[in-house]
Amino acid sequence: MQTFFFIAFPYIALILAIGVGLYRYFSHRFTYSSLSSQLLENRHLFWGSVSWHYGITLILVAHVLPWLFPQVAEAVLGDARRLVVLELTGLALGLYCVFGIIVLIARRLPNDSRARAVTSPMDWILLLVLAFQVLSGVGVALFERWGSVWYLSTAVPWLWSLVRLHPDASTVTGLPVFIQAHLISGFVVILLFPFTRLVHVFAIPIEYLWRPYQVVIWNRDPRQPVSSTSVKAPTILMPTPPAPNDLDRRRLLVRLSILAGSISAAIVGIPSIAFLLGMRKAPEVWRGLGAADSFQIGQAVEVSFLDSSPLPWSGVTARTAAWLRRESPEQFIAFAINCTHLGCPVRWLPNADLFMCPCHGGVFYKDGTVASGPPPKALVTYPVRVRDGMVEILTSPLPITSI
């Protein structure tokens, strides 16, 4: 169950959010709006909307920044005073949001409210989920204190494991249930994105900041109550969603089929691609090469050792080779055998004191620097150490020259 909620569900939410979001953007671009009800009801909206939007924006920034820069966050929170100030600020902003969302819900509640008339079932779901999200967030801040610190070692590694396509929920599965609920409902919000007016996040009219201001002039006194006859006027302005049976039935069916097909393709395709992309990071291990005294000073010899994590069927390919030279009784140097040009194996020419590549004639001096030919940089060295009289080498990835 936790595998579903913490591994499968986030991906489903993201895929749907991006896929349906893009679909909606390209097919119903004009629905990318907040469907503002400001013209219908403005008194409560001001208090609700302003508190909500300022609060939630800052709270979101406080969630995203430590996720992006965990090390910085750790350094900042290392100081107890800074931690207290930050937690208190966060709690205050959270309460600010709670106030805002309560006002926003309340203004849509009364039966005779004009805002209620334009509220769709999806809006109610969105409002409830958002309310749950901020309430549970405030709850976490109150009852599981110092969340800004443990966030870094629980949710952050989990979120990054999702990004890396190596989902690992082990850091969050042990958390109290209501914290887990906060995490999951966060992805519910992401899931709701393309299906609700939440898409307006991507349609913020920032150009309002620098465009010339407009003056709105009412041709009636806006403070006067509107007579019942003119109530109908705004209903014409209301962007009422078309009922399904008004839609062209064929177009609907085509779109449903495309959606169903895309979801099926994603279900099959995404795990396959993730499996293909997923590469297990091999740990680096020290491998013994032999007694230090068995190597003559000044002589480069070929040594071979096992990869850090050979597979049972690797056979001879599990081995790696390197050129090892004893510089002094205590000092060893190991070069990768791969030419930095295109990876061919270089040979040691003892009489000339040079490494030579058979592919394109690259030549390296005994210290690994380029003598001539196409190689762009010196031979790569592997870390070597002497321990209890034994030479050991650190297994390393195949050196790939990149620009």
Add this chain to the structure above:
Amino acid sequence: MRVLKQIWRWFDDLTGFSQSLGPIMAHPVPQARKTRWFYVFGSATLIAFLVQVVTGIALSSAYVTGSGQAYDSLRFITSSPVGRIIRGIHYFGASAMIILIGLHTIRVYLMGAYKYPRQMNWLTGAGLLLFTLLMAFTGQLLRWDQMGFWTAVVAAEQAGRAPLIGNWLGHFLLAGNTVGGATLSRFFAAHVFFLPALMFLFIAVHLYLVIFNGISEPPKAGRPVDPRTYRRWYHSLLEREGIPFWPQAAWRDVFFGAVVVLAIFVLALVVGPPELGKPPDPTIISASPRPDWYFMWYFALLSLIPKWSERWVIILGPLVFGLFLILVPLLGSRGERSPLRRPWSILIILSVVFVIAHYWVTTVRL
């Protein structure tokens, strides 16, 4: 004989093949006159591909996809006389396919057959050319002797030159930090499933387009393509002097294809498959990796060009080539088709052939 005929009638009654496919087989095509033998390279490429499919399936029935065992399984295949021939056919089939798709591309380019309405024919063909080169590269790797092993390393190093993602891409190709157990399986999947699936798809579209747009008529200097009138003119040409594709035009394809298959078989019998080198042991340093002949010129080019230009050649070279293939039909979709009125096309082909031949000859001397 009569029984066979009855069976065919029964089968045809149920499938309707002679009604649905018959007209397609016999659809009229323009007479190619003097250039009629230039039209066989495309179908011969297809025949070489089918040779590869059949022998490839046979080989895969004994090949072991494991970095540790592939080499031994190939020794086992080669030790049986028939296995040896199959490997030879697969090798020379690959060589034939490379040569034929090259000739086909040159023929289509010189004759301007990619112009309206056949731009999509060209683009799908460009995809097939790319896939064929990738198949050649991965196939050489699957031989998994010392050369195959170092081919994987060189592939990763070349991919490593890509900006930003180079290092990741290189290790993605190797499926890990070093060449190991996972590497061969990855290239096997690409060579046996992924690329062939794409090729079948592209071939299907390519053939469909050949039927839909019709085979291009031989170009004539002073008869430019005008998209507004071309289709109508082409149909009137077919009505005037078209000949049925099967068998009046297609017999040449069959004949030439048979010659190709025979040549592949004789070479496989007489010359045999490329010898397996030393085992794919990374610790045998006395290796001098060389690609198969079709990439030898590129291998030589990388050692002989000036050092400063190399990073550009490795990354931009293939990009420019790909871009050229894409832009050819998009920018030159109308106008003269005859090479006599398109001197640049002759110059481009000559210089490409000259560069490849030059570097290829250098390696033979090396």
